[in-house]
Structures are given as structure tokens and as C-alpha cells.
Amino acid sequence: MKRLAPAGFTLLLLATIVLIARLGPAAPEVLAWQPAGELAAPRAYGSAVTLTTGEILVVGGLDRDDPHIVSFTSELFDPLTGHTRVLNQLLPGRVNGSVTLGWDGRVVMAGGSEWVGDHWAVIDRVDVYLPLERKWIQGHSMLQARTGQRATALLDGRVFVTGGYDGPRLIGTSEIYDPRTDTWTRAAPMPYVRGDFAMTTLRSGKILVAGGLAGKDSAPTLTSIFYVPELNEWLGGPPLNAVRVLFAQAKLSNGDLLIIGGQGAASGTAERYDVRQGLFIYAGTLVIPRLVADAAALPDGRAIVTGGLPESPSRRDFSPLSRTELWDPVTNLWREVAPVSSARAFARLVVAHRGIYQVSGVAYDEHADASVERFVWR
Numbered sequence: 001m002k003r004l005a006p007a008g009f010t011l012l013l014l015a016t017i018v019l020i021a022r023l024g025p026a027a028p029e030v031l032a033w034q035p036a037g038e039l040a041a042p043r044a045y046g047s048a049v050t051l052t053t054g055e056i057l058v059v060g061g062l063d064r065d066d067p068h069i070v071s072f073t074s075e076l077f078d079p080l081t082g083h084t085r086v087l088n089q090l091l092p093g094r095v096n097g098s099v100t101l102g103w104d105g106r107v108v109m110a111g112g113s114e115w116v117g118d119h120w121a122v123i124d125r126v127d128v129y130l131p132l133e134r135k136w137i138q139g140h141s142m143l144q145a146r147t148g149q150r151a152t153a154l155l156d157g158r159v160f161v162t163g164g165y166d167g168p169r170l171i172g173t174s175e176i177y178d179p180r181t182d183t184w185t186r187a188a189p190m191p192y193v194r195g196d197f198a199m200t201t202l203r204s205g206k207i208l209v210a211g212g213l214a215g216k217d218s219a220p221t222l223t224s225i226f227y228v229p230e231l232n233e234w235l236g237g238p239p240l241n242a243v244r245v246l247f248a249q250a251k252l253s254n255g256d257l258l259i260i261g262g263q264g265a266a267s268g269t270a271e272r273y274d275v276r277q278g279l280f281i282y283a284g285t286l287v288i289p290r291l292v293a294d295a296a297a298l299p300d301g302r303a304i305v306t307g308g309l310p311e312s313p314s315r316r317d318f319s320p321l322s323r324t325e326l327w328d329p330v331t332n333l334w335r336e337v338a339p340v341s342s343a344r345a346f347a348r349l350v351v352a353h354r355g356i357y358q359v360s361g362v363a364y365d366e367h368a369d370a371s372v373e374r375f376v377w378r
Contacts, residue, residue, distance in 0.1 A: 031326060031337040033373045036357060037082030040075050041066070042368035045095040046360035048348040051131045052105035054079065056352055058359055059109060059129075060094055063368040070094065070115040074129075074136070077372060079353035089136045091127055096147045103157025103179040105131045108139070110161060110177070113147040122147045122167055128179060140182050143175045150199040152207060154229055160187065160207060162227070163194045170195045170218055174227070188232050191225060198249045200257050202275060205229060208237065208257060210273065210280075211244040220245040220263070224273075224280070238273075240280050242266040248295035250303045258283060258297070258327065260305045261290045267311030270327065270334070284334045287325050296349035296356045296375075303327045304356065304375060306340050307347050318366045320345040324375070342371045349375075 039058060046061025059074035070093025076085045097112025107129035113120040124146070126139035142161065149164030154176070162174035170193035176185045190209070197212025210224035222244065224237030240259070247262035257273040259280075267289035271280045286305070293308025306324040322343035325334045344361030347369075351357075355374040363369040 030376065030378050033324070033338055033340045033358075033375050034355075035341070036079065036355075036372040036374040037077065037084065039077065039359065039370045039372060040073070040084050040086045041071065042370040043071055043360045044362040044366070044368035045346055046071065046348065047097070047099040047109070048350050048357075048359045049099050049101050049107055050350050050352045051076075051101070051107070053131050054353055055131075056350055056357060056359065057099075057107055057129060057131075058084075058348075059091065059099065060097060060112070061360055061368070062093070062095055062115070065367065068093065076134070077357075077359065079355070079357060079374070082372070087134065087136070091136065092123065092125060094123065097123075098149055098151035098161060100151040100153055100159045102153045102159045102177075106179045107131070108151070108159045108177055108179060110142055110151065110159075111146045111149055111164070120147075122165070126177070128182075139177070139179075140184055142177075143184050143186055144171070144173050146171060146173075148195055150197060150209070152199050152201045154201060154207075155205045160201075160227070160229070162187070162190060162199070162209070163197065163212075165195055169193075170213065170215075176229075188227070188234055191234055194221075196245050198244075198247070198257065198259055200249070200251050203255045204275075208273060210237070210257070210259065211240055211247065211262075213245055238279050241271045241282055242269060246291040248293045248305055248308070250295040250297045250305075252297045252303060252329070253299055253301050258295065258303050260295050260303075260327075261286060261293055261308065261311070263291045263311065267291055270305075282332075284327060284332050286334050287336050288321065288323055290321055292345045293321070294347045294349045294358075294361075296351055298356070298377060299351075301329045304337070304349075305334075306349070306358065306375075307344050307361065309345050318345075318362070319343075319364055320362065340373055340375075342369055342373060344369050 043061030056077040094112040146164040172190035172193040174187035207227040214221040222240040244262040270283040272283040289311040290308035295305040320343040322339040347361030
């Protein structure tokens with residue numbers, strides 16, 4: 001019998017070890033929330049966006065336990081160190097404005113409701129953040145004052161703004177801001193007034209608007225429409241599977257839009273706008289129905305939703321959920337993963353360095369929250 005040469009025996013042994021390792025049980029995936037740091041001050045209803053520098057800009061919001069009620073500051077949270085830096089420029093104390101990352105990494109903060117001592121006033125003010133210079137400059141005012149509007153960056157870096165409220169009244173006007181020239185241009189209004197809807201820029205450049213409150217009676221809707229920038233026209237879109245308002249949304253890595261939960265019958269389900277089919281597709285049943293939650297997409301195509309309020313007739317107090325769920329596009333199923341420590345509604349989830357960060361939000365009994373947590377997967 002011919003003997004194996006020592007080198008050949010070694011190769012055979014290594015191949016066997018590799019084969020055994022591959023056949024062994026895989027290590028369970030870690031999906032968990034970790035403490036990441038603290039904001040300089042608690043903020044409820046604040047806004048957050050990840051800058052081109054990798055920092056997270058946090059701006060606006062309120063704290064009912066603060067004598068001033070609203071926050072006049074903005075701050076930079078560094079995901080690498082967990083430290084925050086308060087910028088020395090003061091801004092109007094406001095909520096419900098739009099904060100959008102546009103051309104050259106500039107952040108456009110537009111409109112919102114400003115606290116003026118004893119009431120909220122709808123404003124047309126625009127502030128633009130320059131990330132490399134770490135400073136705010138005041139931009140040209142919007143063509144119409146509005147609050148609770150939706151905004152998204154066009155493919156060329158301009159910012160498209162539409163809908164929202166002028167006080168209690170829904171509006172349907174649209175306008176486009178060019179950060180290069182600091183100018184606003186009027187755009188075609190929506191076919192009918194709308195607020196609290198989902199909106200995203202598709203890879204084709206079209207803008208998708210879906211759900212929310214619409215029409216003269218401000219009724220929840222399952223309609224969707226598209227804005228086509230090159231034509232300055234609105235086109236009809238496919239219907240959602242359910243009437244939705246107060247839901248969460250996340251743009252997936254493949255360009256689809258995931259819409260999750262909401263008020264009423266839609267609170268326990270999700271649906272996905274499939275770009276290839278041009279339709280809204282059922283995207284599973286949540287473990288727990290919820291509204292005013294927040295969601296974010298993972299780079300691998302999955303998504304999480306956390307927080308919000310339980311949609312239940314027995315709800316008597318403001319007790320946000322800590323339970324977090326993960327959606328898998330392969331199975332189209334939701335499952336619970338590790339809960340977040342600081343439960344809150346109206347939170348902001350932003351993707352930054354090696355994780356998804358939860359900032360701002362309304363905690364138990366409607367208190368503002370300062371803690372920052374990071375969701376990790378490995």
C-alpha cells in the first residue's frame with residue numbers, strides 16, 4: 001500500500017478540519033441594543049440626520065421639564081467616541097420642521113412650528129448646515145410657511161418639499177430648494193391636500209408619496225401618487241393594502257420602501273412598495289401592533305422597528321414600547337429581538353458607524369429623553 005507523503009497527509013488533515021468546521025453548528029447572530037452615549041440635553045420630537053462626516057446632527061425638539069420648553073441648540077454626536085458637541089449658534093426653538101441631507105452634504109432645515117411664548121406659530125424659515133465648516137447659515141425663506149411637511153432630496157441634490165399643515169389646515173403646495181443658489185422654485189401642487197404621509201425618492205428619480213391624511217375632510221387614505229421632477233407633474237400610483245397614518249417607514253437597500261404599522265386596523269401589519277413590480281406588497285404581521293414607532297433598514301436588506309405606542313383600546317397612559325422587531329425579506333416575517341433599554345415614541349433612528357442609532361424621542365409619561373442607543377448586528 002502506497003504511503004501518503006507528509007505534505008499530502010497535512011493537506012488532507014486540513015481539508016478534514018475545514019469540512020468538520022463547516023458542518024458544525026453556526027454561532028447565533030448577535031442582534032442587540034447597546035448604550036452609545038448621551039445628548040447634551042433631553043429632546044422630544046427632535047430631528048437627526050447622519051452627515052457626510054459620519055457625525056449625527058441632532059436639532060430642534062422640546063423638553064416640557066425645561067423652563068424654555070423648546071431647544072434652541074443643535075449638537076453633533078460622534079458615533080466613534082459617544083461624545084456630543086453643542087454648536088454655539090442658536091436657532092429658533094421648533095418642532096415638526098423637515099431636515100434633509102442635500103447637495104454637497106448640506107442639511108436643509110425648513111419650516112416647522114416655533115414656540116413663541118404662549119403658542120406655536122407656523123414658520124417659513126430655512127436654516128442650512130454646512131458640515132465641513134460646522135456652522136449654520138440662514139437660507140432663503142420658503143414660498144409658503146408650513147409645518148409637518150415631508151421633504152426628500154432629488155437625485156441632483158435639490159430638496160423637494162410638499163404638503164403638511166398651515167396651522168390646522170392641510171395644504172398640498174410643493175416647492176424645490178436649490179442649496180447651490182439658495183433659491184426656492186414653485187413646483188406642481190399635489191392633486192389634493194395631504195399630511196402625515198410617507199415620501200421617498202426612488203432610484204428612477206420619481207418621488208413616491210403614500211398614505212397619510214388627505215382631502216378636505218383630512219381622512220386617512222390608502223392612495224399613493226408620484227411626482228416626476230423632469231415633467232413637474234403628479235401621476236397616480238398604486239393603492240396601499242391598508243389605510244395608514246402615524247406609521248413608520250424605512251427605505252430598503254434595494255430601493256423599495258417599507259411601511260410599518262400605524263393607527264387602527266393597519267397597526268399590526270407592514271407593506272412594501274416593490275419598485276420592480278410597481279405595487280405595494282404585503283410585508284408580514286408584526287408581533288405587536290404599534291403606531292408612532294420608528295424604523296430603519298440594515299445594509300443586508302433587513303429592517304427593524306422599535307418603540308412607538310401599542311395600538312390598544314385599553315391604553316390609558318403614555319407608555320412607549322421597548323420591544324424591537326426584525327423583518328427578513330427572505331421569509332417576509334417579523335420576529336422579536338432584544339428590546340431597547342430606553343423605550344420611546346416619536347424617536348429618530350439613523351444609520352451611522354457600525355449600527356443604527358436611536359436619538360431623541362418621547363419617553364414614559366411624555367418626558368424627553370437624552371440617551372443614545374446603538375443597535376448592532378454581527
